Amino acid sequence: MRLLLLLLALLVLVEPITAKIHFPFKKMVSEATTTSHATRAKGNGGIGDSPLKNPIPLLQIPEVVQTMLSQSKNFLSSILLYQPPVGIVAVWSITRLVRSGRLFRLYSAPENSEQALISKASRLDYHTGRALDLDDDDEHYQKFGGVERVRRRLAMRALMTLAEVEDGTSNDGSQIGLSQQLILISLLQVLNVQFPPAGSHGALVQKMSSAFAQVEQAIVPEYGKKRKITSEIDKLMEVAYQTAEVRALDAMLRLARDRLLRSSFRLSRTVQHWKKRVESQSLLPSIVQDFMNDSNESDRMRLAFAEAAYRQEIVRLGKVVSLLTERPIEMDDSVLSKAVKVTLEKQDTAHVAPSWLPKFSNFAVRLNADERGKFQFQHYEESINIGGNTALQLLLEDYDIVQTPWLKEADAWSLKARSILCDLVEDALKKGLHSTIKVDKRLEELHKSWRVRDYTEPSEIPLQWKAMYELVREVHKVRRVGEGKSLKFRDSNLFNHFQQWNLLGIPSTVFKIFIAQMVHQHVFLPYFPKLRKLIQESYDISMEIITTRFWLPVKDLLTELMYRPSSSLLTGITKADEETSLDYMLRDLKFGDGTPATRHDAMIKASRQYEDDMNSGLIFNAMSGRLIRLILIQVQQLKVGMLNAAETIDVLMQTNRFNIQLLAIIPAMVIVTVGTKVFFRFLFTVRVKDLRPMKSVHAEMTGFLDDLESILLHAGDITCKSNNVPAKEFLNDQDLGNFVLTLYNYLVLLDYSSPQPFPSWQCDAIHRAISGFLGPDGTLSNKCLDDQVKLIDQIKRKHNELAKHL
Structure with a gap:
């Protein structure tokens, strides 16, 4: 049935094309038939006079076959250029229909609906700007692929060495069993997951959660809830396991933070909207106010609901950010330098297969910054790496002094992170407007097992990690009380009704081609000559402007600088x-x-x-x-x-030739400068979705910095403030959430305003200063309130320098 419908659709679609297009095969077939008849008439091996006796005459004529192959390359272009809207839409629609897998299974769908939703969400969360890089660890994700980079590198090298042991015996003589070998491989897989540059926390959490679920699924039957640490292998697996858990939970917390930032920003816009509605009512006459009393009360009620939801969302955001700042301190970077040094001394490098083709990443050209001012050609050796035995030795060195306290802190932090994530999702879903029985059951299962790492069956571990990831990923989409509802056509009953009649996707494809045919008849044919003439005239004018204002002045100036021509006034006359x-x-x-x-x-x-x-x-x-x-x-x-x-x-x-030619370039410079500024101002307006001058944007950014200072000055009890206590101790969850959202609002405008009108290097300097507030090593966790206020004053001075470019 599907094949018949497909053939019918192809006949309907291809019939007008074959009727009107110069089909390249028709002429060749007729020429081949004529040639075969002439060959038989001459007696050159013909079978008979009837063409039915030689059903494949083309195979006997290589020249015709070559002509077909050469001319068939233009067949696709002929289809695309056939009534261009119809041809392009037909090729695109049919290709999409075939690749969707709805007709037949020759081409399966590239991704199911769940994967499509994840990829769409990850595309929205790409870290390509400054807004979501709120602390130094966010930059470490970009540069090093995630947190705990030192322990991860050492653990990976040690695990790779133990996984490659042939006799199954470690350095201390303990045997590596088959189950332990599987755990080592699983740990290697989860530690190998990294955050790509300009990547997405959503995609990272998806990979890490699925990989770490396999690790837990392998460890629980082997060691149970309380793992016994007796041998060198057990110690290494414990450090690697805890490192992987910290990395996975940190990535999930950052995913939740990004989602809560989006919902908090949305709620703040909603609060501002209802505030303006309520404030605008005071400008109305008293008679109108009496007439609109019910509407005024309704607006005030919506404002109260929106502010309540906004405060709750800010508290959730503050809890997540506070937990990110409490993550255990990472291992110092000096351990890596020590590992490389010990590796070279012991010649514990991994074997690198020789290759005749060098890697270009191992070579670099550098200009010396000293008084010599010469270029250097540097070569970085591939063999310098961390040996597996060296990594194992340094990782387990002073295990009871270095690793044991960190393992306890990391374990407690991981449990707290699981608890906060569960509470966060539960609070957001239950206080939202779309809580279902199915979600409540999933939350109950997560509270009983995932939250405390107490699983009844190992098979449920991947399912619970996946469920938690999905809930965190979708936490910002839950509509809060006081928010409006966006209506989408795909969610309407009318769209679902039409989808029921869209058999195998063929009617919708035919409808698209029919619309393209209508566009061709009513828009393309009557208006295309005028449009083509307008485009040609615009092209000629643009090329004339480029030639007269850009190319010729620059060319004459370069000619004057490199080679001065002779005079043109006295040419040929003495x-x-x-x-x-x-x-x-x-x-x-x-x-x-x-x-x-x-x-x-x-x-x-x-x-x-x-x-x-x-x-x-x-x-x-x-x-x-x-x-x-x-x-x-x-x-x-x-x-x-x-x-x-x-x-x-x-x-x-x-x-004065040089001055005249330099003067001729001024219009081009003015056009480029003004055009660039106008373009970036328009781009800023489109991205912010607000039409206003840049001076007001700069003033609003100054207001955000004032709000940061105000939050710090009003934090905590004034009587108990001390210069010896970090500023974070005086910030509750709501204050910290307001602080982070204000930082986010400032960085959004800063990112949109660069490189025009504000230079990128100045914006990067301000961003580096702002990212120093948060994180385990941030100033909020290590400096007092007075120091924070001084840092904000420094940022204000840098921000005021941006006004010079307005």
């Missing part, structure tokens, strides 16, 4: 020759001796003689020819004078 000719003419009339020294006196005599001849005996002098020769001398003198003036002008132009 002033000395003309002066010599004038001297000879004066000598012939006996007015001088033909030298430049007597030229001036000779010209005076010739002028006097010309005046005398004009006053007396004009006709006689003209007929004798002397008057004509005197006139020619006057003309030659005028010519020499003009050449003197031209030479002076040429010298003036030559000396």
